[in-house]
Amino acid sequence: MAIPVILTTAATTSIAFAAANPFSDVPSDSWAYDAVSQLAKDGVIDGYPDNTYRGQHNMTRFEMAQIVAKAMARTDLDKADKATVDKLAAEFSEELSNLGVRVSDLEKKSDNIKWSGKLKYKYKQQNHDVGKDKRSNKIELRTEPKAYIGDSGWTANARIKYVFQPEEASNGDVSIERAYVQGPLFGTTVTAGLTPLEVTQGVLFDDTISGITSEFGSDIFNTKIYLGRYSEVDHADKKDDPSNKDITADYYGVQFDYTPTDKLALNAGYINLNGLDDNKLITVKGNEANIWYAGTDYEFMDNLHFVGEFVQNTDAEKYKNAYFMELRYKEAKANDPGSWGMYAGYRSFGDNVTIETAFDDVDTNQKGLVVGAAYTFANNITGELQYFNGKDISTDTDADTIYSKLEFKF
Structure with missing residues (x-):
């Protein structure tokens, strides 16, 4: 420079x-x-x-x-x-x-309050040999205020989400996805409130719990403990993705992250969902799920990563496993116009373990091949295109999905 x-x-x-x-x-x-x-x-x-x-x-x-x-x-x-x-x-x-x-x-x-957010346009087309084809066309606005609480090291955080579907004659839906405080306490970082779940690399959840988390450790070995209540009221935009499970349960979990080098990251953890209020997440005991998981992100060559995660609900009667594996090449960085990335891989998301997956190219109860690419058009403006070709697991029939997104960050 x-x-x-x-x-x-x-x-x-x-x-x-x-x-x-x-x-x-x-x-x-x-x-x-x-x-x-x-x-x-x-x-x-x-x-x-x-x-x-x-x-x-x-x-x-x-x-x-x-x-x-x-x-x-x-x-x-x-x-x-x-x-x-x-x-x-x-x-x-x-x-x-x-x-x-x-x-x-x-x-x-x-500035005592910092605002950030995203404006997204998403289009998703899902085709099934058995079952109803679906198309989703929506505009989504997320704003995320963060307020500093004096000089305590604590912050108050929120995420407010507005979803508008152009094909519907409505003004859209507004929801508060997150609302929590975060700060240091007894050598740990504590988060309390409607707090995000950052587990299983998004296979199991892209959601929140009403409760408390505690994170402690170092850059090499880190531990997160989750205690709270998981509820369907935490889900946003249900009608856009009805595959999300409407369940309510007490949530207990622990995750371990091990990063021995800047090229290797490992994670493993355990989750207990106790007192499930319905049978949409089918389990052996009827009201409890015990979930174990492990995963990795390994850069074995410059800009080339192998990423994978395996999740199992040991109390499920069938369709108890969920996993993905993929190769990722480069990355579309929002602050680097012209940067790009791509991936190819395989996913299998059993219906009795995935609850609200963070993946856009595949839904729960599906398995198959995926490819995708992303490109940064200008500073903080990125686009994505993803494709899935595989099967709906429960019917063993063909299915495919095309997903695209244009995102503006601010």
């Missing part, structure tokens, strides 16, 4: 250039003199120990991260400048972490 990037940062912070220059290698007649002097005065840049600036040298990502950290700590940025700094913070988040700088700590100094 060449030094003019610093000057771009300076220009977007609306600084009036009128300060003494502390650097011996930046003469007063230099085109960069005013910008460098003011940035030094404002504490955004420090230069080197020998009082030089070395503007002719390329800047390292580590050096740029230091500038970003100082810029984020400022409270006098206008809205447009803050948006620029937020983008830089996302780009240099890893370097900021290595500096011991928590981006969330810097954000709360400039």
Whole structure:
């Protein structure tokens, strides 16, 4: 990164250039003199120990991260400048972490409430040899406010979802998908409220529980404990995906994550759903499910990952297993226009173990081959195209799905 990037940062912070220059290698007649002097005065840049600036040298990502950290700590940025700094913070988040700088700590100094969200257009066409074909055409808006609770390290978080289906004569549906507080307690990170479930890489759930979670450990070995109540009222947009199970149960779970290197991640866990109020999740005992799972994400070549997960409900009478395996090549990154990724794999989602899967290319009670690709058209604008060809498990008949999505992040 060449030094003019610093000057771009300076220009977007609306600084009036009128300060003494502390650097011996930046003469007063230099085109960069005013910008460098003011940035030094404002504490955004420090230069080197020998009082030089070395503007002719390329800047390292580590050096740029230091500038970003100082810029984020400022409270006098206008809205447009803050948006620029937020983008830089996302780009240099890893370097900021290595500096011991928590981006969330810097954000709360400039704004007590942070908003983010997504606007999505989705189209899904499902075809079945036996059963009814379905088409879904919808617009979905998610907003996610985060409020910092003083200097306690705690935050209040929510996710509000609006779904509009153009073919229906209605104004759409609004739901609160998440509402929880999160913060440090006795050496752990605690989440309480309508809190997200982040288990089984999305095979079993893409949902929430009403309860509490506790997370503790290190970057290498981490443990999450979940206690709460799982209910159908936590599900959003049921009519769009009626395969989601309408169940209510007490939820107890634990997940272990092991990441020995930056190329290998392993997970394993156990979930107990107790007091199931109906038989849509069929079990041997009639009102209890004991679910075990394990999975991996292994980068065995540059940009090429093998990803998989296996989940089993040991109390189910039949269709008790769910699993997927796939190869992923590259990735469409929202902040990197022109980036792209693709995948190919196999899925088998037994009807008595998957409850609300996070996968868009296949539903519960289906198995078969999948392929997909994603592309970043512009900053924070991405598109996806996915295809499934296989069978409906219970009838052993052919089925296929085409899914597409255009997403705008903000």
